Amino acid sequence: MTGLFANDSEQIDRRTSRSICDAVGERLQQRLRPDPRLPTHLEQLLDELKKRDREGGAH
Template sequence: MSGRTAVLSEALDRKTSRSICEAVGERLQRSLPPDGSQLPDPLAQLMNELRKQDEAVARFD
């Protein structure tokens, strides 16, 4: 990272960063179709991976 991005990322604690990620995720869920059937296959696979990672992280929080 460089410049302003590095300064901002250093200023965010874990709780704040998690809250931002959750808010972004909620917005994405509202803007994407409810099922993955309309997504191109590569994007559907990526979404599945993100769900798996979210579930894994949620278990540790």
């Protein structure tokens, strides 16, 4: 990382840096959205929990 700040003329101000970080973050959130579906095994476990709740699983 030492080469990153070797030339002072290439530094950017805090506001510009923040804008770049925000834009990159937004794009990453859009592209890396999690799959809304759960893996089959987790779906089965949740179904089992719901079933137990309906059957009066409260202790």
